[in-house]
Amino acid sequence: MATTDRQATTLALAHALSAAERGLAVIPLSRTKLPALRSPHRDDPAPSPLPATPFEQGELPTPRCHGECGRFGHGVYDASTDPRRIRELFAAAPWATGYGIACGLPPHHLIGIDLDTKSGTDSSAALRELALRHLFTIPATVVVLTPSGGRHLWLSGPPDVVVPNSASRLAPGIDIRGAGGYLVGPGSRTEHGVYGTAPGTAQLAPAHCPPELLRLLTPPPRTHHRAPSATGQHDQGLVQFVLAAHEGQRNTRLFWAACRAYENGFGPELAGALTEAAVRTGLTEREARSTIASAARMSVERPRPEQN
Incomplete structure (x- = not known):
């Protein structure tokens, strides 16, 4: 070498x-x-x-x-x-x-706002327009400068919200790094150059994501036909399914149950109960949250057939 x-x-x-x-x-x-x-x-x-x-x-x-x-x-x-x-x-x-x-892990539950320069659009202007339209401001936070002239803004999300990764969904040239994603750290050397922090931001902690922006980053609830259940039997059935897991099948059962919850539109509401159930079977909270985040991403990405 x-x-x-x-x-x-x-x-x-x-x-x-x-x-x-x-x-x-x-x-x-x-x-x-x-x-x-x-x-x-x-x-x-x-x-x-x-x-x-x-x-x-x-x-x-x-x-x-x-x-x-x-x-x-x-x-x-x-x-x-x-x-x-x-x-x-x-x-x-x-x-x-x-x-x-x-991204997405405690204690910061990091969310990365990637303002790209390679798309031919002014992603910084697009973010400012979104901020004006939805009445939020980006607080002072860590800003990482990329070799291509782009910027990564670091924000901190709440622990009970799964922010998915996306490319230009928020606006052209704005990519989001959320649960299951990662950001290139400042000081990294790549084939295009070195990443570094913007002056005055290196010692800042990731600022809390404005609630108005957070709503834009999370996928909208799925439209679905779910039979009303006053007792929440389906929800409890998924939790019990996870609780019944033996060693060697804990992660598998949690993944399947989380997929079903997100596909039926109540994944965020059930994520806490599924995490608690998984921890009771022997998984760590980090492992459980990571598996649930994977299920959320898969459910968001997978096309769902129309229901009559």
Whole structure:
């Protein structure tokens, strides 16, 4: 490895450790801005699609591993604030020249507003227009400058709201990094240059996301035909389904139950109860929230057939 690469790796590790001290979970990145460690499951056969009625079929497929196997290479699911683990991650990827900061995790529940310059639109002006139209202001917060001239605004979200990733959904040239996504950390060196913080923002904490902006970032409730239930039996059935999980099937059951909740339009309302149920079965709160966030993203992205 060239001396400059070794220096870049050393600097990236130092910046990653500094970010972790601020409560930001990190992973090593390559010069391409992708996770530096390849998936240990890249040669595994593709998982079967989710069955429509697992309760009736009596079995569940195994969703994509989120690190339960204990090996590195699971992208943001490897992210950590533990200095020892971070050093191990970088030791396993000595070619890393940057680091990513996982979004959506406690304590900051980071939301990244990526103002792109490559789309040919003025994304900063688009954000100002949105702010005027919806009556919010962006508070003073961390601003990261990208090599291409773009900006990343760091905001803090509430713990009970899942903000999905999106590209130009809010406005042309504005990408959102939410649960399951990551931001390139300041100090990272990529093939296009070095990321750095804007003057005067490096020591700021991520500011709270304005409620008006947060409403724009969260997907609207799904329209659905749900039979009225005064007792909430369907909701409780999903919670009980998670509580009945044994070791080896806890994450799978939680993932399936969360998918069903989001597909039926009450995922955000049930997320807390599902998290609590998963923790009671032995998962950590972080693992549970990560799995529920994955289910939310999948449900948002998956087209849903029209109901008559």
